[in-house]
Amino acid sequence: MATPRPIVPHHVAIVMDGNGRWATKRFLPRIVGHKQGLDSLTRCVKACLERGIGVLTVFAFSSENWNRPSDEVSGLMDLLALSLSKEVPSLNANGVQLHFVGDRQRLSEKVQAGLAQAELSTASNQRLIFNVCFNYGGRWDIAQAAQKLASRGEAITELSLDRAMALAHVPDPDLLIRTGGELRISNFLLWQAAYSELHFSDKLWPEFDEAALDEAIAVFRTRERRFGQTTAQVSGHDNTPNTKAA
Ligand code: IPE
Ligand code: IPE
Ligand code: MG
Numbered sequence: 001m002a003t004p005r006p007i008v009p010h011h012v013a014i015v016m017d018g019n020g021r022w023a024t025k026r027f028l029p030r031i032v033g034h035k036q037g038l039d040s041l042t043r044c045v046k047a048c049l050e051r052g053i054g055v056l057t058v059f060a061f062s063s064e065n066w067n068r069p070s071d072e073v074s075g076l077m078d079l080l081a082l083s084l085s086k087e088v089p090s091l092n093a094n095g096v097q098l099h100f101v102g103d104r105q106r107l108s109e110k111v112q113a114g115l116a117q118a119e120l121s122t123a124s125n126q127r128l129i130f131n132v133c134f135n136y137g138g139r140w141d142i143a144q145a146a147q148k149l150a151s152r153g154e155a156i157t158e159l160s161l162d163r164a165m166a167l168a169h170v171p172d173p174d175l176l177i178r179t180g181g182e183l184r185i186s187n188f189l190l191w192q193a194a195y196s197e198l199h200f201s202d203k204l205w206p207e208f209d210e211a212a213l214d215e216a217i218a219v220f221r222t223r224e225r226r227f228g229q230t231t232a233q234v235s236g237h238d239n240t241p242n243t244k245a246a
Contacts (some may be wrong), residue, residue: 009174009220011055012048013196015188018180018204031075036206038083048092048128049211049215055129055170059188062136063103073179076109080134084114088121095127098163101227102136129170138190140164168190175220179205180213197223 023033026105041058048056050174057217061076100115107115145164149156162168173189176196185193185198199216202209232238 008051008053008217009197010053010236011070011171011173011175012216013046013057013059013176013189014036015059015176015178015180015186016205016208017178017182019185021180022204030072031079033206034076037086038079040206040208041061042087044213045091045096046094047131047213049096051213052088053128055131055132055173057101057131057167057170057189059133059136059186060075060189061102061134063135063137063140064187066106066135070073073161075162077108080103081111082096084111084118088118089197091130092122092125095125095203096122096195097125097129097168099131101131101133104135104137104167105115109160131167131170133188136166138185139187142191162188165191172196175216177216179203179208195225195227197225 014204019033019037020030022036023030026032041060044058058180060080063078066073093237098118100105100119104112104115142161142165144166145161146156147163150161154160167189172192172194173196176189177199178184179201181200181202189196196219199219201212201216203212224231226234230238
C-alpha cells in the first residue's frame with residue numbers, strides 16, 4: 001500500500017519576488033513595495049500556522065541584492081531592523097521558532113545582535129520553524145559548509161556537507177514557490193531543492209494571499225514524487241526487490 005499523501009507539504013520555501021514591480025505599477029517608490037511585501041509575509045506565516053505547515057523558509061535578501069542602488073539596500077536593512085522589533089512578539093505568541101539563515105558578517109553589529117536576540121527568544125517554540133534567508137546565497141551556503149568541514153579536517157561527503165549546511169536543522173523543502181513570474185532559482189537553496197516540487201506564480205509577492213498559497217498546495221498534491229523510482233514503485237504496485245548493492 002502506498003503511504004497516504006500528507007494534506008500539506010511539511011516544508012514550504014518561497015522566493016518572495018515582485019515587490020518592486022508591485023510598487024512601480026502604482027507609481028510608488030520600490031521601498032513601499034518591500035513594506036507591502038512584509039505585510040504579505042506576516043499574512044503568509046499566519047496562513048502556514050493555520051494549515052499546519054511545519055517549516056517555512058523565505059528568501060528575503062540575496063547575496064546579489066547588494067548590487068542594487070544603495071538607498072534600496074539601506075531601506076531593506078532598515079525594514080529588517082524594524083520587523084525584528086515589530087514582529088517578534090507576535091511570532092512568539094504564535095509558537096514560531098525564528099532562524100536567520102545567511103552570512104551575517106556584512107550586517108551591522110546592531111542588526112546582528114537583534115537577529116541573535118530574536119532567535120534566542122523564540123528558540124523553544126514548536127508550532128512552526130520559520131527560516132528567513134537574509135544575505136543568503138546557495139553558493140555561499142555550499143562554500144561555507146565545505147570550509148567548515150575542511151577546517152575541522154573532516155571528509156567531504158553528501159552527508160557531512162548536508163549536516164554543515166545552514167538549513168541542517170530542517171528537512172529539505174517539499175514545495176518551492178517563486179512569485180513574480182520569473183522562472184529561475186536566483187541562487188536560492190541550490191543544495192536543498194534537489195527534489196523539491198517547483199511552483200511558479202505570476203502573482204507579485206505583495207499580492208500572494210491565502211488563496212494563492214492554497215492553489216500552490218493543491219498543485220503540489222497532484223504531483224507524483226518519485227525520487228528516482230518508477231510510478232509503479234511509488235504507487236506500491238511493483239514489489240520487485242531492489243537488489244542493487246547499496
Ligand atoms: C523581491 O522583490 C524582494 C527582494 C529581492 C529584496 P524585488 O525587489 O526583486 O521585486 P521586482 O522583481 O523588482 O519586482
Ligand atoms: C531573488 O529575487 C531574491 C529574493 C527574492 C530575495 P531577485 O529579484 O533578486 O532575483 P533576480 O535578480 O530577478 O534573479
Ligand atoms: Mg525581483
